[in-house]
Amino acid sequence: MNHSDNLKIGEKGAWLSIGTYIILAFVKLIVAEIGDSEALRADGLNNTTDVVASIAVLVGMKISRKPPDEDHHYGHYRAETVASLFAAFIMMFIGLQVIFNTIQQVIAHESVKPDLLTAWVAIGSALIMFLVYFYNVRLAKKVQSDALYAAAQDNRSDALVSIGAFIGIMGAQFGLFWLDPLAGLMVGVIICKTAWDIFKDATHTLTDGFDxxxxxxxxxxxxxxxxxxxxxxxxxxxxxxxxxxxxxxxxxxxxxxxxxxxxxxxxxxxxxxxxxxxxxxxxxxxxxx
The missing domain is CATH 3.30.70.1350 (Cation efflux protein, cytoplasmic domain)
Structure with a gap:
């Protein structure tokens, strides 16, 4: 099986991410509005931006499958790496946004007690995203796709964001409102670290770096x-x-x-x-x- 065939198989992972993000974003935003949870609302908005990143990965993989032409004698394989780079920028933006929102929450001394339903939606979302992550990371290694691997790391980051939201919501149930900003800060740092690693690998490849x-x-x-x-x-x-x-x-x-x-x-x-x-x-x- 050649690289082009591998990329075609790898597109299944990108489609899975897109479909999952659309459904989860829709559910989270509705439940967050009903249950009055800023953490879950932010998580839902996070998933809407992930749809854009996943589409970028899908487009990059499709472009990479194009055969060599008059302008690209070596093929279009680097489009996949560019897609990884774009996904890294999206992840970094999300991570910084999570950190910024956490700091705002601390400064505003917010102490809202959301409905317990929002916590179950958050933890359920985390479990779903972990399943998507495991599927995509195995598929990425099988078809040797950097872009799909970057998307898988994004899946894991989103699962961590949902866990952070769950911890914050549960803390609010017991009056431990400081758990929400602490969890948000830790999740934001993890997302930024993951984005930086993907960015570093992608730029190393695009500048003809080699092990x-x-x-x-x-x-x-x-x-x-x-x-x-x-x-x-x-x-x-x-x-x-x-x-x-x-x-x-x-x-x-x-x-x-x-x-x-x-x-x-x-x-x-x-x-x-x-x-x-x-x-x-x-x-x-x-x-x-």
Whole structure:
């Protein structure tokens, strides 16, 4: 199964997130209005913004499936990474909003006792989002999708937001109004930390960053080919979840074109089996003793 087919399967996770967010946002906003819960109302508004982030991930995955064209000879795989970056911005905005709202709540000394129904809706929402998270994170690893993995992290963050809302609402039932802002602050920090990690990975990929340890492993694998006298250079960059590797090796200058070509084929096949690298550009130069 190729990368394009994997992305098509991965779109199921994005659709699941969109559908779940729409339903939960609708339920939370209605129950929050009935039960007079600011925490649940904020959680519902949070889910409405998540719909936008999930749509961005879905669009990014669809664009990534497009084949190479005249303007994109390497395909459109980086659209998936851009979608991850957009999801990170949405998550950071949500996290800062949660922190800001918490600080406002502390300054205003709000002490509202919401209806207990809002607490059950919050904890039920958290359980649903954790189920969506586990589904999407497994699917993301299966199809090797950064964008879907970022969406899964967003699912987990939303589950934590709902847990924070539940703690705050339950605290208000017993007069512990300080639990609400404390839980909100902790959740906001967790969301911002998750967003930063996704942002850091996405920007590293978009700026052609590559894991040095993986390059060392690739170089060690190339040395196992007997005809390779020396590995001059190994470079790598990531397009979506595909590694593009450029290699320069030295071989016996007496080899003919066919023999040299056969060496590159063996290296390409070995890298595909050992490191799951589907594209390797190998440049051969003569080895001078």
């Amino acid at each position: 040095e340890k993986q390059l060392e492993q690739i170089q060690a694998s190339i040395f196992k080919v007997p005809e390779v006298k020396k590995v001059v250079d190994v470079k790598g960059r990531i397009h979506g979840n595909q590694a593009f590797i450029e290699i320069t090796i030295l071989v016996d200058p007496k080899l003919n074109v066919q023999e040299s070509h056969d060496i590159t084929v063996r290296i390409e096949n070995y890298l595909a089996r050992k490191h799951n690298i589907t594209y390797a550009h190998i440049h051969i130069e003569p080895y001078d003793v």
